[in-house]
Amino acid sequence: MDAEQLRECAHKMVDFISDYYKNIENFPVLSQVQPGYLRELLPDSAPTHPESFQDVLNDVQAKILPGVTHWQSPDYFAYFPSNSSVAGFLGEMLSAGINMVGFSWITSPAATELEMIVLDWLAKALKLPDEFLSIGPGGGVIQGTASEAVLVVLLAARDKVLRKVGKDAIGKLVVYSSDQTHSALQKACQIGGIHPENHRVLKTDPSTEYALSPESFCEAISHDIASGLIPFFLCATVGTTSSTAVDPLLALGEITKSNGMWFHVDAAYAGSACICQSSATILMDRSALIQSLSTNPEFLKNKASQGNMVVDYKDWQIPLGRRFRSLKLWMVLRLYGLENLQAYIRNHIELAKMFEELVKQDPRFEVAAPRKFSLVCLRLLPPQNNEDCANKLNHDLLESVNSTGKIFISHTVLSSKYVLRFAVGAPLTEERHIVAAWKVLQEEASALLRIL
Amino acid sequence: MDAEQLRECAHKMVDFISDYYKNIENFPVLSQVQPGYLRELLPDSAPTHPESFQDVLNDVQAKILPGVTHWQSPDYFAYFPSNSSVAGFLGEMLSAGINMVGFSWITSPAATELEMIVLDWLAKALKLPDEFLSIGPGGGVIQGTASEAVLVVLLAARDKVLRKVGKDAIGKLVVYSSDQTHSALQKACQIGGIHPENHRVLKTDPSTEYALSPESFCEAISHDIASGLIPFFLCATVGTTSSTAVDPLLALGEITKSNGMWFHVDAAYAGSACICQSSATILMDRSALIQSLSTNPEFLKNKASQGNMVVDYKDWQIPLGRRFRSLKLWMVLRLYGLENLQAYIRNHIELAKMFEELVKQDPRFEVAAPRKFSLVCLRLLPPQNNEDCANKLNHDLLESVNSTGKIFISHTVLSSKYVLRFAVGAPLTEERHIVAAWKVLQEEASALLRIL
Structure with missing residues (x-):
């Protein structure tokens, strides 16, 4: 632990992470690798002698990032958001630095x-x-x-x-x-x-x-x-x-x-x-x-x-x-202030409302549960009201949407119905991402209905 | 979460943390604050509006660091070491950055x-x-x-x-x-x-x-x-x-x-x-x-x-x-290599052996359990073999040593005897810190024995 070596490497890491956020939209949001992909890319035991920091960073870029599902991507709408922020990241850094x-x-x-x-x-x-x-x-x-x-x-x-x-x-x-x-x-x-x-x-x-x-x-x-x-x-x-x-x-x-x-x-x-x-x-x-x-x-x-x-x-x-967990919360509360945090949440709810409206305008879909916060539950209605094939249809829609790598959504089952979950809340998500996401869903739905 | 704002603030944080390590020996290793000290220094509710990053950093320096016990200090010998390293810190940063x-x-x-x-x-x-x-x-x-x-x-x-x-x-x-x-x-x-x-x-x-x-x-x-x-x-x-x-x-x-x-x-x-x-x-x-x-x-x-x-x-x-926990372990193994990690551990054991020798040379002390790794258990022998006061004597020695702020050690009880634990292993600890620590222990022991 040498202070000057820490300074030098950590500055490089800051740039690496900042560049990652700058380019985050260029990755498939859901990783498209196959199970076991990484074992073929890495040696099967730890090195005896040190490797260079640049070699490790190159490996992160070439071998690790393709296997990452990008929770911070503006096109991430799965599960619930689990967001980073500048303030939160700084709190994590300081906590790791003091390391008590x-x-x-x-x-x-x-x-x-x-x-x-x-x-x-x-x-x-x-x-x-x-x-x-x-x-x-x-x-x-x-x-x-x-x-x-x-x-x-x-x-x-x-x-x-x-x-x-x-x-x-x-x-x-x-x-x-x-x-x-x-x-x-x-x-x-x-x-x-x-x-x-x-x-x-x-x-x-x-x-x-x-x-x-x-x-x-x-x-x-x-x-x-x-x-x-x-x-x-x-x-x-x-x-x-x-x-x-x-x-x-x-x-x-x-x-x-x-x-x-x-x-x-x-x-x-x-x-x-x-x-x-x-x-x-x-x-x-x-x-x-x-x-x-x-x-x-x-x-x-x-x-x-x-x-x-x-x-x-x-x-x-x-x-x-x-x-030192509280550093993160303290930094978030101080660097944003309660008013901005409230506005941040309200903005996500507005974006979810907008998405809900888009769903309602397409008669092929239904909103499957009342929207309360920033999660929209939806499903594709089966042709001729044939409920028997509805679950498989929506399951297939989920798979095909996520396989595009353009957006990542998840699912649940409500009253025995397979339902898609579209959770708005990633920190970089803007109106244009919502519009584009809805287009992906519509296009994949059209393709599926065409071959039915 | 703006990539350029992240870059700017995180570079400042890197310098703050590197400076912390550069100056870590200047702090009392065990925080000397009184219970409740922080509540008097901070407001009693979260701010409505954002504060500046520099204000928060100033507060960390002026209000938080005095309340920190410095686990990474070279004068930390309490409990067991829980160490940071440049590689480990970089792994933590990357894990917080990807934040999946x-x-x-x-x-x-x-x-x-x-x-x-x-x-x-x-x-x-x-x-x-x-x-x-x-x-x-x-x-x-x-x-x-x-x-x-x-x-x-x-x-x-x-x-x-x-x-x-x-x-x-x-x-x-x-x-x-x-x-x-x-x-x-x-x-x-x-x-x-x-x-x-x-x-x-x-x-x-x-x-x-x-x-x-x-x-x-x-x-x-x-x-x-x-x-x-x-x-x-x-x-x-x-x-x-x-x-x-x-x-x-x-x-x-x-x-x-x-x-x-x-x-x-x-x-x-x-x-x-x-x-x-x-x-x-x-x-x-x-x-x-x-x-x-x-x-x-x-x-x-x-x-x-x-x-x-x-x-x-x-x-x-x-x-x-x-x-993403494995990033840290992966970086540590790769950036140091197994051979260096083994040498690092051997060095701590050598330092502990050296401390053990110092203890053995002072007839007022005894090594209280066989040293196996890099922990030395020791105690101050009571004057006239009066075991009744031995536990209080060692308890008082611990308190007075830790109150100097120069080193931090902890204790245990073995076979009903109150025993001091001197755990070597902080990443910045060198021979000179061991020698200085032993001098603190000897001086405080002399002062205690004088007033008995």
């Missing part, structure tokens, strides 16, 4: 304190009640991913109820969600040892726009209690993955409250992620989380921790180690 | 394939048998942290045995480790719902240099089987956290084999981490892991995955999302 491990307050007080402060900023920006702020019983933490966020709260809720009813009752604990809830909850249940048959996946349908019905939730609880089971956790969603449905939080919250259940709201897409692209977990009461995830080995003890004077984020998350 | 999410092969084939290839390189560099390579039933994955590595294998082992004996038997499953095993195992057990009273923490002592005794392991298994319990998991360690003890892998492996148990070896410090500073998990049989951690929601289905043509790393780890 922030498990306890003492291992870098600034890392813990900045995270507490910016998550309070975020809670205020989201207009959450004061209980969620770190000065009270609540507080926030940035998890590595949204999956970890739902896992840690599930574990906190599990252990809280098991402390009451005894740990042998784990086979009786019941988790509730809708059939639109993200698969991260199912995985969290697997990890936490919740029996799969005790995960109630409540059916939704177009009548509620794929939102969870409080009535069916109530019914399920009553049935489970009558069977001697213990309802303890509900995961509701604001902006589901398939169609950005919004569960009725107020009504659901009343039910969880009267049944003494943990109420978790997953807003990974439509909530905080819209503002800051990070996996913030904000709690009303942090104590159950800490009770579940604490360890206190001798080699980590220190005066500040033993005196309960500080937060040690190791006890709020799965791993021990953690990066 | 590599949960499935299709979301960036290069990310998955490069990880498989470089982990095969690593397995070969570590001279692991061929079963650990990805072309066979094994393979490697880079976890976010070492804690996640032990968690995912524990879950895989748990589910494998529960598939045989039925999931209601979770209360009978027994995990074995020594009292020197990292606390990550205890946390993994908490998360996975292993009953705390079924975690056998086998005692070690100086007679085996704090290594786990196969005899006591055998005895514990027999006793548990006789009590109707089910032994299923052993975590052995190469290089324990307190004193870098090495468990006898061959003998322990025989016992786990004959009892049909999962055998996990934690070498986070002394094994792979020595070469690459990443949380590699390398398995002989990946199938149990994948069975435990798979989900397959509709919105992530794609031809390559459904056809079993590819690896989807989402099924090898806790989170769904993942960075």
Whole structure:
């Protein structure tokens, strides 16, 4: 680690990355390589002697980039956006530069304190009640991913109820969600040892726009209690993955409250992620989380921790180690400001509305679920209303659209219908990309319908 | 995300970080701020309008860096090293620049394939048998942290045995480790719902240099089987956290084999981490892991995955999302080469030996555990062999040494004795830093002994 060598190489890397963004539209957005392509291009063991930085950069250009799916491309409309920004990139750089491990307050007080402060900023920006702020019983933490966020709260809720009813009752604990809830909850249940048959996946349908019905939730609880089971956790969603449905939080919250259940709201897409692209977990009461995830080995003890004077984020998350995560969020909030971030999100929603209008104007297509944010669900209608071939038709349309390399979209299934998902939100996407994307979809649809 | 704005700001950030490394010795290595220091320096909500990049950089310098504990300082000897390098930093930059999410092969084939290839390189560099390579039933994955590595294998082992004996038997499953095993195992057990009273923490002592005794392991298994319990998991360690003890892998492996148990070896410090500073998990049989951690929601289905043509790393780890982690390891291996990396590690061991010699020459101190790698455990002997005050004496020595800001060391407890840990391994540490560190320890010890 030589400061001047770092300076020289890192300046070259900055230019490499800036050039990548300048030319990002020239790549096929979905990588078109075949499985196993890279093994043929690289040696089968590590070099004994050093190679030059330029050789490695050349390999990145020639061998790695063709295998990259370009999430930052303006033509990326798949899954949900996961965006970089100048400010976010600078935050990542600084975090990698300082390269500390922030498990306890003492291992870098600034890392813990900045995270507490910016998550309070975020809670205020989201207009959450004061209980969620770190000065009270609540507080926030940035998890590595949204999956970890739902896992840690599930574990906190599990252990809280098991402390009451005894740990042998784990086979009786019941988790509730809708059939639109993200698969991260199912995985969290697997990890936490919740029996799969005790995960109630409540059916939704177009009548509620794929939102969870409080009535069916109530019914399920009553049935489970009558069977001697213990309802303890509900995961509701604001902006589901398939169609950005919004569960009725107020009504659901009343039910969880009267049944003494943990109420978790997953807003990974439509909530905080819209503002800051990070996996913030904000709690009303942090104590159950800490009770579940604490360890206190001798080699980590220190005066500040033993005196309960500080937060040690190791006890709020799965791993021990953690990066200086808050630098990124802090830089994004400061370098853009809340007003610009709001405008940025509104712009994506406007672009999605525009796309929705284009879909509506073509009678061969339908909008397959109400658009709420910046995701449009659509499908190509089958000729002669022949629903039997509709799913295959849309599956083939997805494959042919993505094979062009011009845009990348993904899919889901809603009420047994195969549906295309067009998620607007990449940072470089402008109106012209939306128009061009729609043209690609129309052209590929025409070609498919022609050979039917 | 404007390419030219990125270029301009990122060049400034490169200079900022390079200057940080140039001046890193001028900071107190352990931050000397008081709890809550940062809240008084920052506003209590996010700005509405953008701030300038220079203002933010000024704040990093004036407000953040004083609260940073400098893990990359040459005077950092605490815990274990967690080092940056020019190559590692470049890998992080590139990963943040491409900023893709590599949960499935299709979301960036290069990310998955490069990880498989470089982990095969690593397995070969570590001279692991061929079963650990990805072309066979094994393979490697880079976890976010070492804690996640032990968690995912524990879950895989748990589910494998529960598939045989039925999931209601979770209360009978027994995990074995020594009292020197990292606390990550205890946390993994908490998360996975292993009953705390079924975690056998086998005692070690100086007679085996704090290594786990196969005899006591055998005895514990027999006793548990006789009590109707089910032994299923052993975590052995190469290089324990307190004193870098090495468990006898061959003998322990025989016992786990004959009892049909999962055998996990934690070498986070002394094994792979020595070469690459990443949380590699390398398995002989990946199938149990994948069975435990798979989900397959509709919105992530794609031809390559459904056809079993590819690896989807989402099924090898806790989170769904993942960075382009292998870029960092690839750059480190290529830009340094195996020979230099080995020399780098040998140099740290030589420096630790030198420090050990210095300790041995001062009769007021003792080396408290055999030095195996680059960690030296030492303690100040109490005057008149008065062991009653020895622990407080060493605790006070730690506090006073760390309060100087000149070096940062940590501690542990071995056989009830409070012991100082001096871990050599920061990338900028040279002989002169070792000599100076020893002088700080001697001076603070003299001051303490004077007032006793």
